[in-house]
Amino acid sequence: MSSTLHSAPKPLLQGQDWSGAMGEKWNHWHQRFEAMLAPIGAATLELAACRNGERVLDIGCGAGATTLALARQVGPSGQVLGVDISSALVQTAAARAEQNGIINAGFLCGDASILKLPHTGYDLLFSRFGVMFFNDPLAAFRNMRLMLGEGGRVAFCCWGPPPENPWVSSLAAVVSRHMALPVPDPLAPGPFAFADQIRTRTILEQAGFTRIQFTPWHGKQILGGPGLDLDEVLQFAEKAFFVGDVLEGKPEQLCQQVLADVREFLRSRQTKHGVELDAMAWLVSAGCAGKSSA
Numbered sequence: 001m002s003s004t005l006h007s008a009p010k011p012l013l014q015g016q017d018w019s020g021a022m023g024e025k026w027n028h029w030h031q032r033f034e035a036m037l038a039p040i041g042a043a044t045l046e047l048a049a050c051r052n053g054e055r056v057l058d059i060g061c062g063a064g065a066t067t068l069a070l071a072r073q074v075g076p077s078g079q080v081l082g083v084d085i086s087s088a089l090v091q092t093a094a095a096r097a098e099q100n101g102i103i104n105a106g107f108l109c110g111d112a113s114i115l116k117l118p119h120t121g122y123d124l125l126f127s128r129f130g131v132m133f134f135n136d137p138l139a140a141f142r143n144m145r146l147m148l149g150e151g152g153r154v155a156f157c158c159w160g161p162p163p164e165n166p167w168v169s170s171l172a173a174v175v176s177r178h179m180a181l182p183v184p185d186p187l188a189p190g191p192f193a194f195a196d197q198i199r200t201r202t203i204l205e206q207a208g209f210t211r212i213q214f215t216p217w218h219g220k221q222i223l224g225g226p227g228l229d230l231d232e233v234l235q236f237a238e239k240a241f242f243v244g245d246v247l248e249g250k251p252e253q254l255c256q257q258v259l260a261d262v263r264e265f266l267r268s269r270q271t272k273h274g275v276e277l278d279a280m281a282w283l284v285s286a287g288c289a290g291k292s293s294a
């Protein structure tokens with residue numbers, strides 16, 4: 001099917017407005033996104049190795065799942081501050097902390113790349129997939145570096161290269177049988193902005209971090225999380241993931257054809273756990289000059 005008659009699709013997973021529509025979308029579907037990210041989040045928390053009494057920042061905390069986990073790890077004498085640019089997500093995260101009786105977690109709505117905190121000296125800057133969306137990542141990491149104190153360290157995860165992440169790339173390939181998708185800019189803010197280990201290392205070094213380590217994580221992404229049936233996964237792919245975005249404004253017949261093809265692809269990857277696709281992420285740790293790393 002030719003795409004020449006139709007408007008060009010938006011860049012895939014780039015140029016998203018996390019302070020607005022994208023934040024609200026993530027908020028609506030946060031339980032499913034969190035279920036997908038839980039295994040990599042657990043590996044990142046392990047890497048962070050929080051200790052009792054530590055003060056931790058959770059950057060791009062989303063709906064707060066990792067903030068609450070960190071708060072439990074640092075115990076009552078520790079503190080965690082979740083920072084996110086989406087007010088919808090910050091509200092959800094704060095409500096969850098309250099519902100769970102967690103009093104050592106706070107939340108702040110703001111852009112972590114420019115935010116000035118009244119109190120700094122944090123022990124750990126943590127993030128589960130929340131640091132790849134900065135327009136100027138070097139300026140952002142320089143700013144976040146100022147939030148850390150003596151002995152401060154960093155632990156975050158970010159996606160590896162698209163070809164190693166078929167949970168996105170193979171789904172995109174199915175859609176692109178029907179319409180030309182724009183070639184993503186590998187440097188643009190988006191999930192794969194830190195895929196290039198050399199570029200990310202350079203950003204961290206220039207921002208003043210040392211002892212930078214990248215550990216590859218290989219595993220599965222279960223689309224929409226475990227336990228969904230095929231219709232639920234298709235609904236997730238369309239409404240929460242990017243499939244619906246690229247179909248926006250397209251003729252009904254084309255949309256139906258794409259969705260039928262996507263459904264068939266998802267069916268071919270269905271296991272007893274759900275629709276499972278390979279994924280690769282980097283687990284990144286670093287310290288600050290003259291300070292110890294994670």
Ligand SMILES: C[S@@+](CC[C@H](N)C(=O)[O-])C[C@H]1O[C@@H](n2cnc3c(N)ncnc32)[C@H](O)[C@@H]1O
Pocket residue numbers: 018019023026033034037059060061062063064065066083084085086089110111112113127128129130131133134
């Ligand atoms: C992929 S989501 C991950 C959310 C959460 N860490 C999780 O794992 O569930 C990325 C998060 O980064 C946040 N974000 C994007 N740009 C940001 C910025 N400049 N400052 C703070 N948060 C930002 C988004 O609002 C979103 O919550």
